[in-house]
Every structure is written in C-alpha cells, then in structure tokens.
Amino acid sequence: MKAQSTFSLELLKNIIARNSAVPGAMLPVLHEIQDTVGFVPTAAVPLIADALNLSRAEVHGIITYYHHFRQQPGAKYVLKLCSAEACQAVGSAALAEHAKATLECNFHESTTDGLFALEPVYCLGLCACGPSMMVNDAEVHGRMTPLQFDALVQELRGAK
Amino acid sequence: MSVTIFVPSDSAALAVGADKVAAAIQAEAIMRKIDIKIIRNGSRGMFWLETMVEVATSQGRIAFGPVTVADVSSLFDASFTSGGKHALALGLTEEIPYLKKQERLTFARVGITDPLSLDDYLAHEGYVGLRNAIQLTTEQIVQQVTDSGLRGRGGAAFPTGIKWKTVLATIAAQKYIVCNADEGDSGTFSDRMVMEDDPFVLIEGMTIAGLAVGATQGYIYVRSEYPHAIAVLNAAIATANKHGYLGNNILGSGKAFQLQVRRGAGSYVCGEETALLESLEGKRGIVRAKPPLPAIEGLFGQPTVINNVISLATVPVILAKGAAFYKNFGVGRSHGTLPFQLAGNIKQGGLVEKAFGITLRELLQDFGGGSLSGRPIRAVQVGGPLGAYLPVSQFDTAMDYEAFAAIGAAVGHGGMVVFDDSVDMAKQARYAMAFCALESCGKCTPCRIGSTRGVEVMDKIIAGKERKKQIGLLRDLCDTMSNGSLCAMGSMTPYPVLSALNHFPEDFE
Numbered sequence: 001m002k003a004q005s006t007f008s009l010e011l012l013k014n015i016i017a018r019n020s021a022v023p024g025a026m027l028p029v030l031h032e033i034q035d036t037v038g039f040v041p042t043a044a045v046p047l048i049a050d051a052l053n054l055s056r057a058e059v060h061g062i063i064t065y066y067h068h069f070r071q072q073p074g075a076k077y078v079l080k081l082c083s084a085e086a087c088q089a090v091g092s093a094a095l096a097e098h099a100k101a102t103l104e105c106n107f108h109e110s111t112t113d114g115l116f117a118l119e120p121v122y123c124l125g126l127c128a129c130g131p132s133m134m135v136n137d138a139e140v141h142g143r144m145t146p147l148q149f150d151a152l153v154q155e156l157r158g159a160k
Numbered sequence: 161m162s163v164t165i166f167v168p169s170d171s172a173a174l175a176v177g178a179d180k181v182a183a184a185i186q187a188e189a190i191m192r193k194i195d196i197k198i199i200r201n202g203s204r205g206m207f208w209l210e211t212m213v214e215v216a217t218s219q220g221r222i223a224f225g226p227v228t229v230a231d232v233s234s235l236f237d238a239s240f241t242s243g244g245k246h247a248l249a250l251g252l253t254e255e256i257p258y259l260k261k262q263e264r265l266t267f268a269r270v271g272i273t274d275p276l277s278l279d280d281y282l283a284h285e286g287y288v289g290l291r292n293a294i295q296l297t298t299e300q301i302v303q304q305v306t307d308s309g310l311r312g313r314g315g316a317a318f319p320t321g322i323k324w325k326t327v328l329a330t331i332a333a334q335k336y337i338v339c340n341a342d343e344g345d346s347g348t349f350s351d352r353m354v355m356e357d358d359p360f361v362l363i364e365g366m367t368i369a370g371l372a373v374g375a376t377q378g379y380i381y382v383r384s385e386y387p388h389a390i391a392v393l394n395a396a397i398a399t400a401n402k403h404g405y406l407g408n409n410i411l412g413s414g415k416a417f418q419l420q421v422r423r424g425a426g427s428y429v430c431g432e433e434t435a436l437l438e439s440l441e442g443k444r445g446i447v448r449a450k451p452p453l454p455a456i457e458g459l460f461g462q463p464t465v466i467n468n469v470i471s472l473a474t475v476p477v478i479l480a481k482g483a484a485f486y487k488n489f490g491v492g493r494s495h496g497t498l499p500f501q502l503a504g505n506i507k508q509g510g511l512v513e514k515a516f517g518i519t520l521r522e523l524l525q526d527f528g529g530g531s532l533s534g535r536p537i538r539a540v541q542v543g544g545p546l547g548a549y550l551p552v553s554q555f556d557t558a559m560d561y562e563a564f565a566a567i568g569a570a571v572g573h574g575g576m577v578v579f580d581d582s583v584d585m586a587k588q589a590r591y592a593m594a595f596c597a598l599e600s601c602g603k604c605t606p607c608r609i610g611s612t613r614g615v616e617v618m619d620k621i622i623a624g625k626e627r628k629k630q631i632g633l634l635r636d637l638c639d640t641m642s643n644g645s646l647c648a649m650g651s652m653t654p655y656p657v658l659s660a661l662n663h664f665p666e667d668f669e
Contacts, residue, residue: 026442084346089504128509142175
C-alpha cells in the first residue's frame with residue numbers, strides 16, 4: 001500500500017466517478033480511496049453521498065461499520081496481529097503483549113513516531129502456522145515469536 | 161537439461177519465507193551454473209513442512225522441507241536437484257502418508273499445479289466438468305448436483321441442488337451467482353487455499369452454476385484479509401476471459417457468464433449470506449430477515465445462488481465424474497468429502513480432504529500427530545468461532561453432519577482448532593461472547609445486547625462473584641440467544657459457551 005497523506009478533492013472525485021457506475025459501488029469506492037489516500041477522509045463523505053444518491057449519514061454509517069476503513073491517516077506500517085482462536089492456541093496473546101510492550105502502544109494505537117500501528121485481526125487463514133500477522137494488508141508472517149517480531153520491527157525501521 | 165523446482169506461493173508458505181527461499185534457490189543455482197526452472201505451485205497443505213520445496217525427477221516429485229534460506233546452500237551441496245540425500249529430504253511427495261491417505265476430489269490439483277497456468281489446469285482434468293455441463297440441459301445440471309448429495313460446505317449443510325433448483329425455477333430477467341469467500345472462521349483456510357492454489361476450479365464451478373440456473377453475472381466476495389487470494393483470482397479471471405472460459409460466449413456455447421471479485425472490509429458477519437448480499441449492494445453488512453430466501457430475492461432483489469467456495473469448487477468434479485462417483489464417498493446423509501483443516505496447537509497442521517465418516521481422533525492423531533506443544537490435547541473447537549468445544553471423550557465422534565448435531569456440535573466448515581491442557585475454558589467462553597459483541601451486526605437484540613451481557617456475566621464468573629447464580633444467568637442468556645437471534649452469529653455463539661461450560665465445568669469453579 002502506497003499511502004499518501006495529502007490528497008486533493010479532484011483525486012477523490014475521480015475515484016468516485018470511476019467507480020460509481022458499478023453495481024454496489026460503495027465498497028469499491030471506499031477501497032480505492034483508502035488504498036490511494038491511506039484513509040477515507042471526511043471530505044470524501046459528501047462527495048460519495050452525492051454521487052451514489054445517499055445521505056451523508058448513510059455514507060458515514062457504512063464507513064464506520066466496517067473495521068477495515070480508517071477515517072484518520074494510519075501509521076506507515078500497520079501491524080495486524082491475529083487474535084483469533086487458532087492463534088490463541090499457540091500463544092498469540094503473549095505475542096500481542098510483547099508487541100505492545102516493545103512498541104509502547106496498545107491495539108488501535110500508533111507509536112509516537114507514527115511509524116507503527118497495532119491492530120488485532122480475527123483470522124488471516126494461516127491457522128496451522130500461528131501466531132500470524134500481516135503488515136499493511138499485504139505481507140503475511142507466520143510462526144511468529146517475540147524474537148522474530150523484534151527482527152521484523154527492526155527491519156521495517158531500517159527501511160524507513 | 162533444466163531441472164524443475166517447485167516452491168509454493170500459498171500464503172501459508174509466504175508467511176514462513178517461501179519468497180526468500182525461492183530467491184535463494186535461484187541465486188544459488190546461478191552461482192553454481194545449474195540450469196533450473198522454478199515453478200511457484202500451490203501448497204500441498206502440509207503446513208508444518210512449509211516451505212516445502214519439490215524437485216521433479218523421473219521417479220516423480222521429491223520433497224524437501226521445511227526449507228529455510230539457511231538450508232539452500234546445503235541442499236545444493238547434497239545435489240538435491242538430482243534427488244541427493246539431505247536431512248530435510250522427505251522422499252516422493254505422493255508417498256508422504258499424510259497425503260497418500262487422503263481422498264482429494266475438490267483439492268485434486270492443489271499443490272501440484274501452477275495456480276495461474278491454464279495449461280496446467282487443462283492438463284489435470286480442468287474444465288472437463290464445464291464441457292460436460294454444456295451438453296446438458298439446465299435441469300440436468302441441477303439434477304446432477306442434487307444427486308451427488310453435495311451440501312453447503314460453508315457450514316449450514318443445506319443441499320446445494322435444492323438451492324439451485326429454486327433459483328432455476330424462479331423467473332427473472334437477471335439472476336446472480338455469488339460466491340461466499342468471506343472465510344472469517346478461525347481454524348479454516350480451505351477456501352483461501354482453493355482461491356490461491358487452484359482458482360480456475362472455483363471459476364469453473366461458478367460458470368457451471370451460471371449455466372445451470374441461467375445466471376449471467378457472478379461475484380466472488382473475498383474478505384480483505386486475503387489480499388493474495390484476491391490477486392490470484394483477478395489474474396485467473398483475466399486469463400479465463402482471454403481464452404473464452406468466461407465472457408459472452410463460453411466455449412462457443414452462446415451462453416454468457418461474467419465474473420468479478422469484490423473485496424470485503426473486515427466484517428465477520430458478512431460471512432452470513434444475507435449480510436454478504438447487503439455488503440455487495442454497497443450497504444452496511446446487516447443481516448436480512450428470511451424469507452424471502454436469497455434464491456428468490458437475493459442480490460439486488462434478484463434470484464441468487466449464494467454458495468461457499470468449497471461447494472462451488474466441488475461442482476466441477478461432480479460434473480466431470482458423475483453424481484454417483486461423488487455420492488459414493490461419505491456416510492449416512494453426509495456424502496462426498498470435506499477438506500478438514502487441522503489448526504491451532506497441532507504438530508502436523510494442514511489440510512486433510514477425506515470422505516465423511518473419519519473420526520475426530522483419527523484426524524487429530526493419525527494426521528495431526530498430537531499437539532504441537534507435546535502436552536495432552538484438552539479441547540478441540542470444531543467449525544469455527546461458533547462451533548462447540550469438544551472434550552477428549554467425544555473424539556470418537558464421526559465427522560458427519562448428523563452425528564455432530566446429535567452431540568450438540570456442528571461440523572461446519574470442517575475447521576478444527578486444537579488446544580492443549582494449558583487452555584482456560586472459561587476464558588474461551590468469554591472470548592466467544594466478546595467476539596460476538598465485537599462482530600454482531602446489531603440488528604437483533606439477543607445477539608447485540610446478549611453478547612455484551614454475556615461478557616459481563618463471564619467476567620463475574622471468572623472473578624468468582626456469585627458463580628452459581630451467574631452460571632444460571634449465563635444458561636438463560638444462551639437460551640435467549642439460541643432461540644431469538646436472527647442468524648447464526650447470535651444463535652450459535654452459545655455453542656462454544658455452553659460446550660465449554662458443560663464439558664469443562666472445573667474451569668468455571
């Protein structure tokens with residue numbers, strides 16, 4: 001995900017125009033906005049409402065219903081730690097505690113430097129090689145140990 | 161002569177470094193001037209052996225695993241490209257007992273082929289089912305599916321043929337085929353594997369469904385947590401379109417079928433079929449009251465076949481080999497095979513496709529090899545977060561929809577999460593309620609309020625406050641949720657809660 005935190009209304013309008021003709025356009029529109037901008041800005045709400053003939057309240061209701069959509073810029077690296085049963089069975093809770101302590105932030109929070117955010121996720125379909133996690137909705141990691149977590153964080157810090 | 165080497169590209173392999181292993185093998189081969197060709201196949205589903213590298217030899221494919229980047233150099237030292245001896249050598253892949261003992265029908269090609277190679281797919285009996293279906297009338301296709309005994313593999317186990325028959329019989333200008341690929345249950349990954357490792361089989365199954373009921377548009381609703389599956393499906397759909405397997409004139413039959421992937425957005429309840437349809441329509445994923453059934457008024461109010469990935473991916477083998485062939489697998493009213501998924505604290509986790517009738521114990525011991533931690537297995541949750549926790553005393557239950565229903569459990573999607581004796585079942589019961597509270601769509605009161613009250617009651621039980629009274633309250637709450645909820649989210653959350661309470665009462669004392 002190449003997130004940019006600056007965006008123009010023109011960009012949002014183009015995304016909405018490109019998608020508004022597809023049946024059930026809402027999710028495709030929101031996904032493309034978030035993939036491009038990094039989050040769904042408040043400024044997008046009236047534009048979407050207008051294009052899809054909905055009220056702003058309805059659009060807001062949809063954005064906030066789905067866990068995936070963010071209304072504020074996310075961290076550079078969003079780390080999603082699987083917290084579902086299969087990963088629980090192999091120590092995901094301990095890994096999450098380690099991650100929180102290491103990054104000094106809780107779930108749904110970002111580190112003070114804005115580099116990392118921690119989110120719980122409920123299953124990545126990697127249930128036979130847990131604990132698992134995903135970086136920026138793209139890169140998956142399995143059989144994570146606290147040591148491997150630290151190495152990954154180190155690597156990402158180095159890549160900034 | 162070039163040696164063919166297989167390095168899986170399934171997410172589970174990627175998660176343990178398969179890309180790096182592939183790159184290291186390529187680099188080492190160049191350095192040593194050995195001519196190799198790397199194929200990124202799917203996973204064989206033996207995840208404890210990932211990254212499992214295979215080498216094509218005149219005797220068949222030979223496996224090595226689990227391979228890490230650090231092993232690559234020594235593999236070359238041992239001449240693994242010509243089948244040399246190495247500590248990680250596993251022999252002929254097909255002879256590995258875990259694979260050899262399986263009955264792979266739906267997963268026949270998974271792990272063997274390059275997922276995105278249409279040629280590979282065709283060379284392994286791909287599109288035989290569709291070619292047969294084109295020769296049949298719509299009624300005959302539906303009859304084949306009905307006669308096969310196939311039941312909804314997403315967990316509800318509703319007869320697939322009956323669903324299709326309803327859509328076929330409903331007159332409408334536009335009908336839809338929707339694939340429910342919102343595989344949100346922990347302990348399940350068979351949908352993901354089909355999508356990533358054999359996408360054409362799902363495309364073929366949906367195309368057959370389209371022909372069978374007269375639907376020209378299909379959607380695959382994939383959860384956003386599966387980015388790799390989405391990418392593979394999109395690439396496979398483009399290939400299928402290019403070669404006339406999708407589009408306006410399928411294989412020259414004059415019939416049309418278009419297919420699109422839609423990405424979910426992290427809502428578990430969207431795995432419930434009516435919530436999924438709402439989400440596809442661009443709304444909040446809130447459960448609809450039934451009736452009307454989606455088969456009559458589904459997507460955009462039109463007749464819609466909505467089936468799980470595995471149900472649809474099983475249709476091609478039924479049409480290719482006949483309903484009777486498929487029906488002969490299984491026991492009682494559970495016909496065919498199920499791709500069981502061994503997950504959690506298990507030594508040999510992975511995918512085991514077997515006919516119904518195998519016992520839980522056989523799966524856990526003969527295939528799974530016991531717990532990963534080496535401690536005794538204490539509980540297994542079968543069928544996802546809404547499935548019951550089974551104690552050791554129930555491990556001889558046969559995997560069969562009716563046998564499971566008889567003990568107050570559900571086979572569901574065939575996922576099983578193993579816990580060793582360090583598990584605290586009261587905590588697991590609390591988690592089930594907390595998960596329901598987090599993911600409830602909010603439409604019906606028993607689920608929305610019941611789950612939150614359930615967490616509070618569990619907290620009191622765990623804290624030791626008025627335990628007896630609270631347990632009575634918990635049972636009462638579960639009764640309300642079971643009988644009063646609109647969908648499985650609220651009505652089945654009591655399965656894990658009550659099974660934990662009934663089978664492991666010592667954890668609630």
